Amino acid sequence: MEKNVVGKSKIVLVSVLVIFAVLAALLPMNAAAEEVQTLVTPYDELWKGDITVTAGVPVRWYVNVPEGTEPRGCGATVKIPGLGFGTDTHNKEEGHIVLKEGNNFIYEFTPEMEEDILFTCWMGSGCHKNYIHVKAAEDQGSEGNPSGASEENGAKKIVTAYSDLWTGVISAKVGEPVRWYVSVPEGTEPRGCGATVKIPDLGFGTDTYNKEEGHIVLKEGENFIYEFTPEMTGDILFTCWMGSGCHSNYFHITENGTYSVPAPADPSDITASWNGENAVIGFTTPIAPEGSKIKGYKVIAADDEGNRKKATGDSSPVIIEGLDSSKNYTITVTTLGTSGKSEGGSAVLSAVTQSIPENKPDDDSKADSSPAKEVQIIVTDFADLWTGNITVKQGVSVRWYVNVVNGADAKGCAATIKIPGLGFGTDTHNKNEGHIVLKEGENFIYEFTPETSGDILFTCWMGSGCHYNYIHVTSDGIADPSAATGGKVNSRPDSRSDSSTAVKNNSANPKTGNTDYSILLIIAIVALILISRKKAK
Incomplete structure (x- = not known):
C-alpha cells in the first residue's frame, strides 16, 4: 500500500515539474515577444535602402507592397542566405518568398551580434541583393525606421541634376554615409537607356549589357538611387542598363569630398580606312591626367544624313562594323576616363569611289592589266575554308574572298571569320570584337600585303579553340601540299x-x-x- 502511495506521489511530482518547466519555457518567450522589432521595409527600398536592426532583440520582418503595385520578376522574391533561408545561388527551386500587394511577412529571427546579413532575390547576389545591418544597442537610432535612422546619423544627401548625370562631376567624402538622388526637372520625360542607372562597382548590377538585372528607371522629380558609406578613396563606376559601353560616369570618393582632376585629352593622329563594309579607326592614345585612369575609347561614325553607328575599344585600332562604303562618314573618337570624357577628335572616312572586283581575272589580258596585276585575288570556297590549303605570294597585295554557294548551310560560328594573325580580332572566345559573318555569295574578307613568309592564323569568332586555319605565305606563291591546315578542334566524326x-x-x-x-x-x-x-x- 505504501509503495503504491509513493509511486503515485512520484508521478504527481514529476507532472508538476513538467508543468513548471513548460511554463518557464513559455514565459521568456512571451516576455521577449513584447520587445520584438517589427521591421517594415517599403518595396521600393528593398534592394537599395538601409535596413538596420538592434543586436539581441528579436526581429519580425515585413516588406510592404503599396496598393496598386504588382511586383514582378526576380526582384519580387526574397531569400536570406545570411540566415540559412536559401543559399546564395541561382536556384528557383529552393525556398523563397514571393511578394504580393500588402504587408508580406518575410522572416523572424534574433540577431546575436553586429554583422551584415545578406538577402537576395531567388537568383542570388549576382542579381538583386542587399543587407540587414545589425548594430549594437547603443548604435541604434531612436527611431525604428532604418531610413530615418540613416538620415539622423548624418548621411549626406547628394542630388545630381539629370543633365549632369553622365557628364558632371559627382564626389563624396570617404567614410561619410551618402544618400544619392537624381533630380529630373518638371516637364522632362527621361527616355532611353540614359534614363536608367545601375552601380556595378557597388554590386548593384554588373557592367554588362543586361536589361533583366536590377537598375533604377528615372522619372520626373527626385529619384532615390542608392545609400552607401564609401570605405576608401577611389572612383565608383555607375552606368545605364547597357553597361559602360554606352553611358557611364563615376562617383569620386576623396579625403575632403571634392574632386578637380581634368578630363583626359582627345586621341591624336586619327586615321580611318575601309576593310570591306567595316571601318578601321586608328589613333595615338593620350596620357591620362594625374589622378585619372583611361578606361577606353568610344568611336562614332555619322553619315551625311545623321545616321550613326558606334563602337568601343580599349586601344587602337577600333573597328566599326556594317557601314555603307558608298557613303562618307565623319568619325569622332572620344577618350573615356575616370575623370570624364574628352571633347572628341575627328577624321573623315571617304566613300569608296572605285568598286572592288567581285571575281578573279578570267583571262590573261585582265591578269596583265594595271593595277590588277599587282593584286592577288583569292577566292576560297566555303567548303574548303577550314580544311583547305590557302597560299599567297609574299610581297604582293592580297584581296581575299570566301564564296558561299547557293543553298550552302553557312550557319553557326563556322560562318564567321576573324584574322588574329593580322590583328583583325584576337585569338579569344569573344563575339563582341570585329569579325565577318558570311552570307550566300562572294564575301569580301580582308585586303593586306604579306611582307614575310609564314603562316597567318584565321579563326571563327570563338578563336582557334574551335574553327581555325592558315593563310600560307610563300616566296613564290606555290602551295606546299604538306603545309598544315586547320579544322574544328574536338570535332565529331561525320x-x-x-x-x-x-x-x-x-x-x-x-x-x-x-x-x-x-x-x-x-x-x-x-x-x-x-x-x-x-x-x-
Whole structure:
C-alpha cells in the first residue's frame, strides 16, 4: 500500500515539474515577444535602402507592397542566405518568398551580434541583393525606421541634376554615409537607356549589357538611387542598363569630398580606312591626367544624313562594323576616363569611289592589266575554308574572298571569320570584337600585303579553340601540299563515320537482331534436354 502511495506521489511530482518547466519555457518567450522589432521595409527600398536592426532583440520582418503595385520578376522574391533561408545561388527551386500587394511577412529571427546579413532575390547576389545591418544597442537610432535612422546619423544627401548625370562631376567624402538622388526637372520625360542607372562597382548590377538585372528607371522629380558609406578613396563606376559601353560616369570618393582632376585629352593622329563594309579607326592614345585612369575609347561614325553607328575599344585600332562604303562618314573618337570624357577628335572616312572586283581575272589580258596585276585575288570556297590549303605570294597585295554557294548551310560560328594573325580580332572566345559573318555569295574578307613568309592564323569568332586555319605565305606563291591546315578542334566524326561505327557495334551485339549467339544458345538447350531424357531412360 505504501509503495503504491509513493509511486503515485512520484508521478504527481514529476507532472508538476513538467508543468513548471513548460511554463518557464513559455514565459521568456512571451516576455521577449513584447520587445520584438517589427521591421517594415517599403518595396521600393528593398534592394537599395538601409535596413538596420538592434543586436539581441528579436526581429519580425515585413516588406510592404503599396496598393496598386504588382511586383514582378526576380526582384519580387526574397531569400536570406545570411540566415540559412536559401543559399546564395541561382536556384528557383529552393525556398523563397514571393511578394504580393500588402504587408508580406518575410522572416523572424534574433540577431546575436553586429554583422551584415545578406538577402537576395531567388537568383542570388549576382542579381538583386542587399543587407540587414545589425548594430549594437547603443548604435541604434531612436527611431525604428532604418531610413530615418540613416538620415539622423548624418548621411549626406547628394542630388545630381539629370543633365549632369553622365557628364558632371559627382564626389563624396570617404567614410561619410551618402544618400544619392537624381533630380529630373518638371516637364522632362527621361527616355532611353540614359534614363536608367545601375552601380556595378557597388554590386548593384554588373557592367554588362543586361536589361533583366536590377537598375533604377528615372522619372520626373527626385529619384532615390542608392545609400552607401564609401570605405576608401577611389572612383565608383555607375552606368545605364547597357553597361559602360554606352553611358557611364563615376562617383569620386576623396579625403575632403571634392574632386578637380581634368578630363583626359582627345586621341591624336586619327586615321580611318575601309576593310570591306567595316571601318578601321586608328589613333595615338593620350596620357591620362594625374589622378585619372583611361578606361577606353568610344568611336562614332555619322553619315551625311545623321545616321550613326558606334563602337568601343580599349586601344587602337577600333573597328566599326556594317557601314555603307558608298557613303562618307565623319568619325569622332572620344577618350573615356575616370575623370570624364574628352571633347572628341575627328577624321573623315571617304566613300569608296572605285568598286572592288567581285571575281578573279578570267583571262590573261585582265591578269596583265594595271593595277590588277599587282593584286592577288583569292577566292576560297566555303567548303574548303577550314580544311583547305590557302597560299599567297609574299610581297604582293592580297584581296581575299570566301564564296558561299547557293543553298550552302553557312550557319553557326563556322560562318564567321576573324584574322588574329593580322590583328583583325584576337585569338579569344569573344563575339563582341570585329569579325565577318558570311552570307550566300562572294564575301569580301580582308585586303593586306604579306611582307614575310609564314603562316597567318584565321579563326571563327570563338578563336582557334574551335574553327581555325592558315593563310600560307610563300616566296613564290606555290602551295606546299604538306603545309598544315586547320579544322574544328574536338570535332565529331561525320555522319558516315557514325553510321559505320553503329554497324560494327550492331554486329557484336546479340540484341540487335543478329542470331549467331541465339542459335547457339537454342542448340545447347536442346542438347541438354535430349541428354537428360536419355539418362532418365
